[in-house]
Amino acid sequence: MTHENSPFTPGYPVPIEFFVGRKSQIDLLLKKIISASTGRLQIAFLCGERGIGKSSLAYFVKILSERNHHFVGIHNYLGGVTSLTVMVRRILDNLLNESVDKAWHEKIIQSFKNHVKRVGLFGVSLELDIDPKDLDHTVNNFAPTLHKISDQLKTAEKKGLLVILDDINGLASSAEFAHWIKSLVDTIATSDKNIPLCLLLVGLEERRQSLVKLQPSLSRVFDIIDIAAWSDDESKEFFSEAFSKVNVDIEQKALENMVFAAGGLPVMAHEIGDAVFNIDKDNYIDGDDAYKGIFNAADIVGRKHLEPQVFKAIQSKKYRSILKKVATKPFGFEFQRKEVIEILGRPEEKVFDNFLTRMTELGVIIRSPEKGKGYYKFRNLLHYLYFLITAGKTKNTISASK
Ligand SMILES: Nc1ncnc2c1ncn2[C@@H]1O[C@H](COP(=O)(O)OP(=O)(O)OP(=O)(O)O)[C@@H](O)[C@H]1O
Ligand SMILES: [Mg+2]
Numbered sequence: 020m021t022h023e024n025s026p027f028t029p030g031y032p033v034p035i036e037f038f039v040g041r042k043s044q045i046d047l048l049l050k051k052i053i054s055a056s057t058g059r060l061q062i063a064f065l066c067g068e069r070g071i072g073k074s075s076l077a078y079f080v081k082i083l084s085e086r087n088h089h090f091v092g093i094h095n096y097l098g099g100v101t102s103l104t105v106m107v108r109r110i111l112d113n114l115l116n117e118s119v120d121k122a123w124h125e126k127i128i129q130s131f132k133n134h135v136k137r138v139g140l141f142g143v144s145l146e147l148d149i150d151p152k153d154l155d156h157t158v159n160n161f162a163p164t165l166h167k168i169s170d171q172l173k174t175a176e177k178k179g180l181l182v183i184l185d186d187i188n189g190l191a192s193s194a195e196f197a198h199w200i201k202s203l204v205d206t207i208a209t210s211d212k213n214i215p216l217c218l219l220l221v222g223l224e225e226r227r228q229s230l231v232k233l234q235p236s237l238s239r240v241f242d243i244i245d246i247a248a249w250s251d252d253e254s255k256e257f258f259s260e261a262f263s264k265v266n267v268d269i270e271q272k273a274l275e276n277m278v279f280a281a282g283g284l285p286v287m288a289h290e291i292g293d294a295v296f297n298i299d300k301d302n303y304i305d306g307d308d309a310y311k312g313i314f315n316a317a318d319i320v321g322r323k324h325l326e327p328q329v330f331k332a333i334q335s336k337k338y339r340s341i342l343k344k345v346a347t348k349p350f351g352f353e354f355q356r357k358e359v360i361e362i363l364g365r366p367e368e369k370v371f372d373n374f375l376t377r378m379t380e381l382g383v384i385i386r387s388p389e390k391g392k393g394y395y396k397f398r399n400l401l402h403y404l405y406f407l408i409t410a411g412k413t414k415n416t417i418s419a420s421k
Contacts, residue, residue: 023265023266024265025265025292025293025296025297026261026262026264026265026292026296027261027289027290027292027293027296028289029286029289029290029293029319030286030289030323032074032075032077032078033072033075033078033079033285033289035078035079035082036264037257037260037261037264038075038079039249039253039256039257039260039285040249040250040253040256040257041072041076041079041246044065044076044244044246045076045079045080045083047242047244048063048065048076048080048219048244049080049083049084049087049088051063051217051242052080052083052084052088052090052179052181052217053088055179055180055181055215055216055217056088056089056090056178056179056215057215058213058214058215059213060204060207060208060214060216060217060218061216061217061218061242062204062217062218062219062220062240062241062242063217063218063219063220063241063242063243063244064219064220064221064222064227064241064242064243064244065077065219065220065221065222065244065246066221066222066223066224066226066227066243066244066245066246067223067224067245067246067247068223068224068399068400068401069223069286069324069399069401070284070285070286070287070324070400070401071246071247071248071284071285071286071400072246072285072286073185073221073222073246074094074096074185074186074221075285076246077094077183077185077219077221078094080092080181080219081094081181081183084179084181084217088178088179089176089177089178089179090177090178090179090180090181090217091114091117091118091123091172091177091179091180091181092117092180092181092182092183093110093113093114093117093180093181093182093183094113094183094185095109095110095113095182095183095184095185096185096186097109097184097185097186097187097189097190098186098188098189099189100189100190101189101190101193103158103195103196103199104151104154104155104158106184106190106196107154107157107158107161108147108149108154110182110184111131111147111157111164112144112145112146112147114127114168115127115128115131115135115145115146115147116144116145119145122175123171123172123175123177126171126172126174126175127168127171127172129171130167130168130170130171131147133148134147134148134149134153135147135148136148158199161199161203162203162206162207162210162214165180165207165214165216166210166212166214168180169214169215169216178215179215179216179217180214180215180216180217181217181219182216182217182218182219183219183221184218184219184220184221185221185222186221186222187220187221187222187226188222188223188226191222191226191227191229191230192229192233193233194233194234196230197230197233197234197237198233198234200220200230200234200237200240201234201236201237201240203218204240220241224245227241227243247283248282248283248284248400249281249283249284249285249288250283251278251283253283254277254278254281254283254288255274255278257285257288257292258274258277258278258281258288258292259274261292262292262296262304265296266302267296267299267302267303267304268302268303268304269303269304269309270303270304270305270306270309272306272309273295273304273305273306273308273309274304274309276306276309276310276313277291277292277295277309277312277313280313280316280404280407280408281404282400282403282404282407283400284400284401284404286324286401287316287320287400287401287404290316290319290320290323291312291313291316293316294312294313294315294316294319295308295309295311295312295313295316296312297312297315298311298312298315299312313408314408316408317405317408317409320401320404320405321405321409324401324405325401325402325405326381326382328381329381329382329383329402332377332378332381337366337367337370337374338370338374338377338378339409340367341359341363341367341370341371341374342378342383342406342409342410343406343409343410344359344362344363344367344410345359345406346397346403346406346407346409346410347407347410351403352396352397352400352403353387353390353394353395353396353397354394354395354396355390355391355393355394355395356371356375356393356394356395357393359371375395379395382398383397383398383402384396384397384398384402385398
């Protein structure tokens with residue numbers, strides 16, 4: 020039997036027809052969109068751990084804001100960007116390219132006057148044609164620039180602008196960026212010109228903390244929108260809907276095992292779904308397909324998502340064996356040093372303290388002082404689930420339903 024294409028998109032923001040959950044965060048963000056459309060500046064920080072679905076949620080809200088609220092959304096991926104000029108140029112280039120084929124294209128071109136050029140093979144992309152001095156000026160006067168753009172958009176029946184600054188890792192440690200955000204917010208708030216703007220920053224919680232450290236007043240500026248793991252029901256809904264879209268049935272036990280191994284982490288769910296889909300030959304996922312697929316997914320996650328230094332460190336047999344033990348019952352996401360020691364063999368025990376130091380340095384685990392002395396926890400679900408599944412290979416944590 021021939022297979023359709025996989026409905027899973029590991030590594031990419033999810034297409035909207037496969038989007039699951041996040042209802043309360045969507046409601047909150049749409050309230051902000053409505054409020055921004057009345058001219059009240061809205062600014063939020065969307066945070067959550069790696070692979071939890073931040074970019075997907077931001078993208079989903081952008082689409083809803085465009086379809087239902089007449090907004091123009093610009094999703095800017097700023098990974099690796101460290102300077103304000105590169106960031107501002109990226110935002111404006113994205114706006115230009117977003118406008119292509121839209122009714123408001125001419126309005127945007129007009130607001131940039133003759134500072135637009137066609138680039139790329141066949142001239143398919145647009146780029147801002149601006150000299151460095153003018154660009155610096157635009158960075159320092161971003162509020163008036165936004166005002167001008169939103170004025171032009173108004174004449175094209177657009178109600179506001181959603182600017183998403185995603186993957187701000189490089190910028191979040193820059194005092195210049197922190198001060199730029201603060202002064203942008205202050206300038207807009209104290210200006211007599213309303214700008215219907217919703218600014219959405221997206222990143223890990225530690226990035227938000229880093230910004231607030233650099234510019235303490237930002238803690239009052241951001242509304243924090245946090246994304247947590249999916250519930251089991253949401254994970255079930257995700258797998259069931261995705262497989263049913265490609266006419267694949269799932270045995271109940273196989274579904275439960277996939278839900279368990281995904282641990283509510285969307286990136287894991289996609290890797291598992293994709294691997295199981297590739298294993299299946301008869302459009303029916305039974306326990307055996309799920310079992311094999313889950314372990315294939317763990318291998319893929321290890322190679323694709325773990326940091327190279329972590330991957331290298333866990334090639335040590337003893338470290339691997341310890342990690343498997345701490346990731347499974349009776350411990351799990353959190354564990355206490357002295358309790359783990361009790362179940363370690365002699366060779367593992369000898370390297371256990373080195374292991375704790377190294378894994379802490381690498382950010383696989385962190386101390387958990389709020390829990391008590393000698394407590395540690397995994398830094399994120401991705402690491403934890405990887406070791407949990409890998410442990411299942413030998414311990415039968417994830418049972419095949421054969
Ligand atoms: N609500 C959702 N419904 C279905 N799939 C989702 C959802 N959210 C995220 N995903 C999927 O999970 C994976 C990770 O999502 P995404 O890239 O949005 O996460 P992220 O938090 O932005 O990750 P990172 O921290 O790496 O930037 C992707 O494969 C995406 O398709
Ligand atoms: Mg992302």
